[in-house]
Amino acid sequence: MDNNVKSYRKPYVRPVKANWWTDRSFYIKYMLREGTSVFGLIVALEFLLFIVAILLNPIQGAYFITNFFANPIVILVNVIALISVMYHTYTWFNLMPLVVRMFKSKEPTDTKLIPAKLMVIALWFAWVIACVVIGLVLAFIR
């Protein structure tokens, strides 16, 4: 091969901007989905605080917890956390069918997959049952 031909190759690499995710609404929704998981962490930490306070001193702990959760700022944070976690759940339930790819039967000729919608409905059904069970348990404890 004749290597005396001058090459004009000069590949241009486009710079990556820090705000790349604002380019498309799809990316914004993704960032929102990932961002709402922070509120999941806040709720988990609240639970931890609750358990530690009760374990350390049941009476003073319960008093502290009651005051803590009555604080308007904490109520506001919890309302935002509830909305965020619900949105997070909604997005993950919609993504779940992608992780499960199952045929309707094991018949070698069966090429029909279980529809994604059915899986999402089943997940919401399971969610409602879990809520009812937890509600009943809490009512029973009272």
Place this chain on the structure above:
Amino acid sequence: MAEKIMKFSVARYRPETDSEPHFQDFEVPYIHETSLLEALNYIKDNLEPELSFRWSCRMAVCGSCAMMVNGVPKLACKTFLRDYDPNKVMKIEPLANFPIERDLVVDISDFIEKLERIKPYIIPAEKDKNKPLTEGYLQTPQQMEMYRQFAQCINCGICYAACPQYKLNKDFIGPAALTLLYRYNIDSRDAGARERMKIMSQDEGVWSCTFVGYCSQVCPKHVDPAQAIQLGKKASAIDYVIKMFKPGEE
């Protein structure tokens, strides 16, 4: 049918003279059936003979004409001007996340190298090594359906242009290569899963994916790379657990 006019703003980059890309405007007459690829050919034939872009089959099979249309990665041959507002300008750029060679031509060799790495072909089992070519591999309709969707990939690179993880980390094996990796691993005729699993489970493999899911939105062949990668994560996790109980088995 009366001809309409579409305005284009096409990215230009000539390495011998330009230090960075710039845009050039064109006006192209079109009818109901005009594709973006035809419009680019009109520009090349009538307005700017030096405009460079890749194309071959004109029917979404070869995967050569992938480019950014108003910021969305698309095949030019499968994009029709009738779907765009003639009162706005169509912005045409080279495929994102790849280095620009010239005008709308990008260098996808990084993707091709990754594609080769995952061994995208059937590796026969030891017992089938000397199988005569006249003998076929029997496969049930369900066994074929397992991978059929993922086998539709035409290696156009559109999913790489859509992937923020590939944008930020060029070591990531990426959507198409990981999809084809999964496609061959679940093929009942293949026995190369062990070799490919190493690539799948490494840091740059399926675990670099954060499930943005835009790859599956833009795929012109409805391959759904996001699904293949999540199924790959499941396979990788199961493989990890099995290895804990059966150490030493490669």
